[in-house]
Amino acid sequence: MQLSLFTTAGCHLCEQAAELLPPIAEGFPVNVTAIEIGDDDALVARYGIRIPVIQFEDGEELDWPFDEHTLRQYIISKINH
DSSP: OEEEEEEOTTOHHHHHHHHHHHHHHTTTTOEEEEEEGGGOHHHHHHHTTTOSEEEETTSOEEESOOOHHHHHHHHHHHHHO
């Protein structure tokens, strides 16, 4: 399963979200890619006030705030779906 983390430099909430992902991803067949929105005006327009945002490979998005439990449950539901 592919997860994208939309983030930008200097975003402390993005840093918190990025720290949640590795321990969770270790237990599942998950590949996480961080996407810097600051390099793309369209991404800034879409995610600028929402980041951090995790996007699943089916396009569903999980907006901040989320915690380890919520993220884990989302991943489990996607794997079992």
